[in-house]
Structure formats: structure tokens, C-alpha cells
Amino acid sequence: MDIIISNSSGKPIYEQITSQIKNLVITGELKPGDPLPSIRVLAKELRISVITTKRAYEDLERDGFIVSVPGKGTFVADQSIEMLRERQLKIVEEHLQTGVDAAKMAGISLDELVEMLGILYGEEE
Amino acid sequence: MENVLEVRKLRKKYDSFELQDISLDLPRGSIMGFVGQNGAGKTTAIKLILNLIRADAGEIKIFGEKHNALDRKLKEQIGVVFDECNFPEYLTAKDIILVMKNIYRSFQVERFDKLLDSLKLPKNKPIKEFSRGMKMKLSIAVALSHGAKLLILDEPTSGLDPIVRDEVLDLFLEFIQDEDCAILVSSHIISDLEKVADYITFIHEGKIIFSENKDRLLEEYGVLKCSHHDFEQIDKTKVLGYRENQFSVAALIRKKDVPKGFLVEQASIEEIMLFMTRGERAS
Amino acid sequence: MKGLLIKDFLILKNQGKLLALALLVYSIIAFSSGNADMVTTMLFVVSVIMPVTAIAYDEKSRWERYALATALNRRDLVLSKYLFGGLCIVCGMLLGILFTLAAEKGSAAVLLPRLRMLVVAACVGVVVQSVNLPIVFHFGVEKGRIAMFLVIAGTAALQFYLGQVGIQVSGSLFSNMPLVLYVVIAAVSFGLSIVVSNLIYSKKEF
Numbered sequence: 328m329d330i331i332i333s334n335s336s337g338k339p340i341y342e343q344i345t346s347q348i349k350n351l352v353i354t355g356e357l358k359p360g361d362p363l364p365s366i367r368v369l370a371k372e373l374r375i376s377v378i379t380t381k382r383a384y385e386d387l388e389r390d391g392f393i394v395s396v397p398g399k400g401t402f403v404a405d406q407s408i409e410m411l412r413e414r415q416l417k418i419v420e421e422h423l424q425t426g427v428d429a430a431k432m433a434g435i436s437l438d439e440l441v442e443m444l445g446i447l448y449g450e451e452e
Numbered sequence: 453m454e455n456v457l458e459v460r461k462l463r464k465k466y467d468s469f470e471l472q473d474i475s476l477d478l479p480r481g482s483i484m485g486f487v488g489q490n491g492a493g494k495t496t497a498i499k500l501i502l503n504l505i506r507a508d509a510g511e512i513k514i515f516g517e518k519h520n521a522l523d524r525k526l527k528e529q530i531g532v533v534f535d536e537c538n539f540p541e542y543l544t545a546k547d548i549i550l551v552m553k554n555i556y557r558s559f560q561v562e563r564f565d566k567l568l569d570s571l572k573l574p575k576n577k578p579i580k581e582f583s584r585g586m587k588m589k590l591s592i593a594v595a596l597s598h599g600a601k602l603l604i605l606d607e608p609t610s611g612l613d614p615i616v617r618d619e620v621l622d623l624f625l626e627f628i629q630d631e632d633c634a635i636l637v638s639s640h641i642i643s644d645l646e647k648v649a650d651y652i653t654f655i656h657e658g659k660i661i662f663s664e665n666k667d668r669l670l671e672e673y674g675v676l677k678c679s680h681h682d683f684e685q686i687d688k689t690k691v692l693g694y695r696e697n698q699f700s701v702a703a704l705i706r707k708k709d710v711p712k713g714f715l716v717e718q719a720s721i722e723e724i725m726l727f728m729t730r731g732e733r734a735s
Numbered sequence: 736m737k738g739l740l741i742k743d744f745l746i747l748k749n750q751g752k753l754l755a756l757a758l759l760v761y762s763i764i765a766f767s768s769g770n771a772d773m774v775t776t777m778l779f780v781v782s783v784i785m786p787v788t789a790i791a792y793d794e795k796s797r798w799e800r801y802a803l804a805t806a807l808n809r810r811d812l813v814l815s816k817y818l819f820g821g822l823c824i825v826c827g828m829l830l831g832i833l834f835t836l837a838a839e840k841g842s843a844a845v846l847l848p849r850l851r852m853l854v855v856a857a858c859v860g861v862v863v864q865s866v867n868l869p870i871v872f873h874f875g876v877e878k879g880r881i882a883m884f885l886v887i888a889g890t891a892a893l894q895f896y897l898g899q900v901g902i903q904v905s906g907s908l909f910s911n912m913p914l915v916l917y918v919v920i921a922a923v924s925f926g927l928s929i930v931v932s933n934l935i936y937s938k939k940e941f
Contacts (some may be wrong), residue, residue, distance in 0.1 A: 337718065339671065367481075371625040376650045377481065378667055502804045504941040527806040539800035540742065540792050542749045551745065553807055554738030578749065604804075 356450035363401040453516045456634040459710035462510035481631040486638035488655035494638040531600030539578035544562035556598040564597035576719030585616035605637040642722040673705040674716040693731020737814035743789040784862030786820035791876040802941040828857040858921035865928035
């Protein structure tokens with residue numbers, strides 16, 4: 328499992344972990360039932376605070392990507408990839424709706440919005 | 453027991469310096485960075501916690517018990533490292549084993565030996581001939597070899613090169629894998645702690661300025677950068693400290709208080725400290 | 736506390752080679768010449784130097800603040816220095832007895848006074864140590880030396896003054912008391928000194 332953290336990207340570290348693990352699950356690199364490192368081991372390896380990894384895992388569990396079994400550890404949740412993708416799509420939709428509302432308020436056209444989207448998507452790559 | 457260490461309203465008065473209302477909680481399984489300038493009161497606070505000096509007021513609890521009423525078994529679970537190696541310099545590491553074995557009932561000779569090896573410390577050389585980094589590694593090796601659950605370190609890395617500091621950080625991270633353990637490390641070198649600390653307690657001129665979850669601190673504070681002209685338009689009560697040069701102004705501010713359209717950068721722990729202490733007050 | 740004693744003896748082992756040699760040479764000379772004063776002086780010197788040197792080493796490496804942060808307490812630290820000093824004196828005395836028995840093949844009449852002298856010297860050493868240690872604990876090694884010097888000078892001055900007024904206080908007055916009395920005085924001063932030192936040390940801040 329690869330997790331790469333950037334200290335200089337504006338994104339909070341726990342968010343970077345969350346999105347990378349979500350990505351691994353959605354693309355199928357991490358399969359349901361696969362074990363994840365404990366929050367302590369992850370913190371030690373990445374040289375970050377345990378609180379950060381704990382938060383990332385809490386968010387992942389809340390969003391249904393992972394599940395922690397007391398006494399056994401943390402594992403990728405037993406959900407179909409389609410379901411998770413659905414859920415993530417919903418989140419994207421909500422964010423886009425916010426963007427669309429803001430654009431309409433400022434009189435920004437759909438074309439401008441699409442162009443912005445293209446630039447942002449390219450940046451993230 | 454959730455907190456390995458609890459400090460409540462500690463006070464100590466000297467002629468030229470006073471420690472006021474020092475309070476902090478160190479939850480188990482965590483690393484707390486105790487930061488502040490030289491002379492801010494870190495060492496005094498630590499000495500009070502270790503009962504080396506007596507407080508004028510306040511309460512300290514370690515492992516849930518009053519700090520000056522710890523039984524021997526609990527006291528043995530506290531590992532201490534000071535900024536100078538406190539072992540007599542005419543002894544060798546091997547001598548230290550014999551001495552410490554008879555001071556700590558729970559001293560683990562094998563573990564200590566292994567640590568000496570992995571830290572590449574010579575066993576038969578008098579400590580006098582150790583470099584500063586080696587002396588520090590020795591002190592830490594001892595502290596990690598008697599079943600300690602609480603590690604208290606006072607400026608362990610000052611004067612050490614980045615390579616040794618990195619080795620030391622590794623030891624801390626290994627120590628904290630056990631959830632029942634906790635580390636309180638004081639330092640004025642923030643960069644070491646900035647990454648791995650779970651909590652940061654900032655002390656300045658004898659007072660605690662904040663004692664917070666590090667992630668929350670980073671989320672909360674930002675550095676706003678703008679022109680002098682724009683700076684005038686900002687609500688000064690929201691500015692926690694600012695620094696200006698001929699060409700621009702940089703101000704520490706809570707991210708939620710940043711007015712629209714202004715450039716705000718992530719504040720590092722070091723910047724938070726600098727702005728709060730050296731920064732000008734705007735209101 | 737065992738650990739503390741081990742520490743002090745290990746330092747001695749590593750550092751005391753020169754001192755040991757000097758003492759050895761001195762002992763041989765002293766005992767073969769049978770000079771009472773030399774022996775007394777040696778035990779006197781040992782009783783003062785040893786524990787103070789141990790304390791000096793501790794001060795240099797700031798050992799005390801570390802030791803107190805371990806499971807040891809203040810009493811342990813005080814007691815260990817007394818034990819250390821006491822052990823050194825006893826060793827010195829035993830060495831003296833050994834030498835005397837080895838060197839002197841004379842009759843009991845010749846041997847006994849010499850042996851008695853050794854025990855007396857050891858007791859005096861204990862008394863000197865009992866006066867010295869609380870001073871050193873309070874003032875530290877540096878200032879303690881000065882303080883001790885003043886005490887000795889003061890005693891000498893007192894002796895002189897008393898002499899002027901007609902009261903002769905000389906060494907011979909003391910050397911003819913029953914042996915038991917010496918041992919008792921030594922033991923009492925040892926115990927008292929520990930109590931005083933504990934009091935001083937408990938107030939100390941590190």
C-alpha cells in the first residue's frame with residue numbers, strides 16, 4: 328500500500344491520507360477484507376502524529392471505506408466498489424452543487440465553469 | 453487512567469522569574485511537545501513535575517497519583533533525560549549497567565545492551581570520551597531500558613546534529629507504539645516536534661499560552677500577507693501578532709477570521725510561536 | 736542505594752589509581768616506622784577526602800538531579816555518602832592492622848598499643864567526617880572546603896585561647912580515654928551527623 332504525504336500541499340495531512348486510501352479502495356488495489364496498518368504504525372512510518380492518522384481512519388470509517396474490529400485491527404470494509412463509488416459520487420455532486428450555486432450568484436457562465444473545472448482537474452493530477 | 457500526567461495551576465516564584473498557573477494534561481499514547489524560548493520556564497516546570505524543586509502552589513498527578521507520593525514501582529516507570537548527560541564521566545557504558553541495575557529493580561540489561569549496539573555506542577570507553585550526541589543517546593538508552601511508561605525529556609536535542617536528532621525521533625516513535633506510554637519533551641527546536649507531536653504546549657515568560665492538539669492548531673491558525681494599505685482595513689482585534697517590513701505585512705490570524713480575498717498561508721507551529729511572542733500587537 | 740555505592744567505588748577504581756598508589760606508599764612508610772601520628776593523619780585524610788571527592792564527582796556531572804528523578808530519594812543519597820566514607824575508613828583501619836601484624840613480630844605488649852592507636856585514629860576519622868559532611872552537603876564541595884578550614888582554624892584558635900587561660904587541651908588528654916568511649920563517641924557523632932545531613936538535604940532544591 329502506497330501512501331505519499333506532501334508537507335507543502337495546502338491539503339491537511341489527514342485529508343491526504345483519506346483520499347489516497349479511498350482511491351486505493353475504489354480502484355480495487357485494496358480489496359474488501361485487506362488489513363490496514365494500525366494508526367500507530369502508520370503514524371510512525373509516515374512520521375506524523377497519531378492524532379492525524381486516527382482522524383483519517385475515523386473519517387474513512389464514517390464514510391464506510393474501512394471498518395475497525397476491536398482486538399483484531401482495521402480492515403477494508405466489505406462493500407462493493409460500486410457502492411463506494413456511488414457514495415463518493417454523491418459527495419462530488421454536493422460539492423459541485425455548491426460551486427454551481429456560487430457561480431450563478433456571480434453570473435459566471437457554464438462554459439467558464441467547465442473551463443475552471445478542466446484546469447482544476449489538471450492541477451490535481 | 454486517561455492522562456499519564458496532570459498538572460493543575462502550578463506556581464513557583466523566584467526573585468527574577470515566576471511560573472504562573474501552569475496546567476497541562478498528557479494523555480496516554482501521546483507525545484507532547486513542550487515549547488518555548490530559553491528561560492520561558494520549561495525546565496522549571498519539569499523540575500517541579502519531577503519533585504526536584506517544591507511548588508508554591510498547584511497539583512501534579514502522575515499515573516493518577518500525587519507526584520510526591522509515588523511508590524517505588526511507579527517512580528521506576530518514569531524515564532528522565534536532561535539536556536546534559538548526568539552520568540559520571542569516568543564510568544563506561546558497561547559500568548553504567550552495573551550501577552543502574554542496582555538503582556532500578558526493573559532494569560533490562562539485555563535491552564540496554566541491544567540499544568547500545570543499535571545506537572553504536574562503545575561499551576568500554578569512559579563517557580568522558582563520548583561526543584555530545586553519543587552522551588545524549590546513552591541517556592536515552594538508559595531511560596528506555598527500565599520499563600518506563602512516561603518519558604520526560606528536557607531539551608534532549610539541543611546541540612545535536614540533524615542526523616542524531618533523527619535517530620532520537622525514531623526512538624520516540626518506537627516508544628510510543630505502546631499505547632500506555634507517553635512522552636513529554638521540551639525543546640526550543642520546534643521543527644523536530646512539529647511533525648510527530650500530538651499536542652503542543654507553549655510556554656512564554658512563565659505562563660502557558662496554549663496547550664493544544666497540534667492538528668487543531670494547524671487548522672486554526674494562518675498567516676495573512678498583505679500590503680500596509682490593506683492591513684489598515686483589517687479588524688485588528690482578530691490579529692494575534694503581526695510583523696511588517698518596508699513592503700508588506702504578515703499577520704497571525706485565525707483562518708476563520710480572514711476577510712475575503714486575502715492571501716492566507718498555513719502557519720507552522722514555529723510561526724505561531726514567533727508571531728505570538730515577537731509579533732507586534734495590533735490592538 | 737547499593738547502586739550509588741557501586742557508582743562511587745567504580746569511579747574510585749577508574750580514577751583513584753594515583754591516589755591509591757600514594758596512599759599505599761604512605762601506608763608502608765607510616766607503618767614500618769611505627770609513627771603514630773602518621774597513621775592518624777592518614778586515616779584523618781582518608782575520612783575527609785573520600786566522601787568529599789565522591790560528592791565532588793557528583794556535583795561535576797550533576798548526578799544528583801538525575802538520581803532524584805529515579806526511584807532513589809534524598810535519604811538514599813545522603814546515606815550512601817556516609818556508608819562510602821565509613822567503608823573507606825574501616826578499610827584503612829583494617830589495612831593498618833594487617834600491616835602492623837605483618838611488620839611487627841613483637842610481643843602483645845608492643846602490638847596492642849599500636850592496634851589500639853589504629854582504632855582510635857579510625858574513630859577520630861569518623862568524628863571528623865561527621866563534622867565535615869553536613870558542611871559539604873550544605874555548602875557544596877568548593878565552599879565546603881573553605882568552611883571546613885574555618886572550623887579547623889577556629890578549633891585551633893580555641894585550643895590556643897584556652898591554653899592562654901591556663902586550660903591545657905592537648906592531644907594526650909584524649910588519647911588516654913578507654914577505647915569503648917572512642918567507639919561510642921564515633922558512633923554517636925556518625926548518627927547525629929546523618930540526621931543533620933538529612934535535614935539539610937531535604938530542604939535542598941535541584
